[in-house]
Amino acid sequence: MTVTRTFDLLSHQLRKYPQPDCLAAKVNNNWVKHSTQDVQDKANQISLGLRKLGIKKDDKVAIISFNRPEWVLVDFGIQQLGAVSVPMYPTITVEDYRFIFNDAGVSVVFVADSALYNKVSAATAGMSSIQGIYTFDQVQGASHWSEVAQLGEHDDPEELEPLKAAVAPDDILTLIYTSGTTGNPKGVMLTHNNLVSNLLGAMPYVPVDHTHRALSFLPLSHVFERMLLYLYFYAGVSIYYAESIEKVADNLREVQPHVFATVPRLLEKVYDKIVAKGMELTGIKRKLFFWALELGLKYDTQANQGWLYEQQLKLANKIIFNKWREALGGNVRAVVSGGAALQPRLARVFWAAQIRVMEGYGLTETSPVIAVNRWEPENNMIGTVGPAIDGVEVKISPEDGEILTRGPHIMKGYYKQPELTAEIIDRDGWLHTGDIGEIIGGKYLKITDRKKEMLKTSGGKYIAPQMIENKLKESVLIEQTMVVGDGQKYAAALIVPSFAGLQDYCQFKGITYTTDEDMITKPEILEKFQREIDKANEQLAQFETIKKFKLLPKLWTIESGELTPKLSVKRRIITARYSNEINSMY
Known part of the structure; x- marks a missing residue:
């Protein structure tokens, strides 16, 4: 069976790489693990429960929560009905929630906790379209998400098969509202095929398999972590959810992941903390630390810097950089960085420390990955965002240097906004990214700036x-x-x-x-x-x-x-x- 819709990933993992810890999260200081079978069973119950609530194909269901297994279970439950998930950041305003609920026509909302329940209750006051708000935590006076699962608990999952069969790869999987810097947010329509093609296009370049663990902390409401979620399912990677951004450092040491995705700002903070600790050292230890750092800042994936440099770097890795790897759990094979430009000096020093940072680039409208630097040094050029992934075309506009892209990763359009869609996707199917760039060495894409900035x-x-x-x-x-x-x-x-x-x-x-x-x-x-x-x-x-x-x-x-x-x-x-x-x- 081939994966053509994202919910196919459940049966794919169950058949090829069933995991005892498919999803895991901390509850009362203990890691609670959900097997692949648990995830499939619970997703089926949610699908059946939502169907009893009247949710059908193309209906909209919102998820507002920080990362946790329940987010994923509900996401798959929505998909199997052919309904459309509308994920939102927990940090946006009541006004933005109200706008999105109205614009998308949301029927049911799942929220994490009491604070979000109160926020969403305020946003939905007087809205007759909202049939229910369900919470992941137990909240006084609120309906719990388990009530939806219980509605479908005793129904036969076979009843879902005709509903799943009716979902086409080109059907809308999710509506993601982009937080533009001006005006109201726009709903990006992404299909099952958009996300599946993107994960399959990126898969050969992410060095993970079914023996590996990932730590997840970037928001699932953003398409970057969402696509990686589906990629991890495809590869059979176990996913552990960090308790919070503040506890990522602790969770890295506990989980000892092989991969995680991040934004450059977090890598900058890690680097600054490491340098601050180096500043506290004295005598020979301080000298060695800054000697290693200087070596690291000269590292280049594309250049052979000679025998002496290589020997010095081996020594630096043995006495200094090994502690950096231990701080990340000791197992990290790759760190995927996206969302903003990564400072080249950070990429150099982490690569020198045998922490391979794969900087990539994409947009919500492109599901998201357009290009990514590879894991092998010879296919990784620091200062660029790497070559395009499989199936994705990239070209530079001769008029103004804008990056254009075409392929199966391009969104279906902006929800109910055909004029805006026509502004960004031209007649030949090229999406105009709004970023200025160049192609170096015939394959490496380099972003130089935002067109509008x-x-x-x-x-x-x-x-x-x-x-x-x-x-x-x-x-x-x-x-x-x-x-x-x-x-x-x-x-x-x-x-x-x-x-x-x-x-x-x-x-x-x-x-x-x-x-x-x-x-x-x-x-x-x-x-x-x-x-x-x-x-x-x-x-x-x-x-x-x-x-x-x-x-x-x-x-x-x-x-x-x-x-x-x-x-x-x-x-x-x-x-x-x-x-x-x-x-x-x-």
Whole structure:
């Protein structure tokens, strides 16, 4: 039997790689494991229960929860009826929930806990279309998700077969609302074939099999982790769900995974913590640490750096980098990075430490993977997002350098918005990504910037802000930054310091640390940041250099509305919020 719809993955794994720990999560400090058979049985019960609630093909069911096995069980339960899942981030606003429930025509909602239950109850007040809200945790006064499963507990799963047979590969599997930086979110229609083709296209390049474990912590409501979920099912990889982002470090040591997916921001934090610990060392240990780090920063997957370098790197791996691998559990074969640009220095140092980071690229609208760097060094070019995966076409527009892509991974369109769909997918089936890029060495795709985010100075020069921001963030003192200067004489930057890094610096220099707000006004601190900026400017063209900067006292967050769920900066919102600070630099 071939996998043509995502729910086929259940019977595929059951037949080829039945696992005792297909899915696992911590409950009361213990890892609770669900076998492949448990997952299939529970998904069947949910399908049968939802059918009793009146859910049928093409009906919309929302899932709002952090990652946990229940998310997956409900997802498969929805799919087997030919219904459409509408996953949402737990962090979005009540207004966004209300808009999506109305726009998608959601009938039933599954939520994680009491906080989300209250939020969704407020969002659905007065909405007659919502038939029920079910919680994964036990919540006073709320219906529990197990009630849906119990409705189908005694029915024959064979009754689902004609319903499953009626689901075509080109039917909509899921509606994912993208959190645009402007206007209302748009519903991306992804089909079963979109996700299946993407997992099969990426599968040969992810070095995992049925003997391996994955740790999952990126949101399942985002298509990146969702596609990997299905890829893990196909390969028979056991999936362990992290307790929270804060506990990822602990869970890595406990689970000892062979693979996990992440966004660059988390790798930056891991790196900064490692460097901070290195700063605390003294004497020979400190010298060895920074010697190893310097070696790592010179690493290149594409170059043979000679016998001496290789011998030094072997020694560095034996005495320094082995501790880095232990911190990730000791078994990691690959780390898949996506969602934003990865700083090349991070890729270099992790590869040098035998932690193979595979940077990839894609969009919600492309299910998501367009290209990914490979696990083998000879097919991995640091600073690029790798070659296109199997079945995916990529070309660069000769007019403006925009990346275009075509293939079975392209969405069906934006839900109820044919005009917007026609704007992004042309008559020949090419999807216009909105990213600017180039192809290096005939196969490696390199992203240079967002088409819409390019700044144009009053002198007529175009500036790619992301590239400059990544250069600035190479400093251990810079946590977040946004380059500004559209229509101005020069580029400037808003900077949120890494306050932990700043405290370490002050301690090292014997500077008394008072408060975050106070420290960013001190002349000696401003001088230090100027030196960090001067260092980044050395690698930039004259018209790109940062002429002025402003330090800000508070981190930008998803909750404050300044970051997207993928941790990208919302430029329009930050520009409006900090207009006084920006204007003062001009």
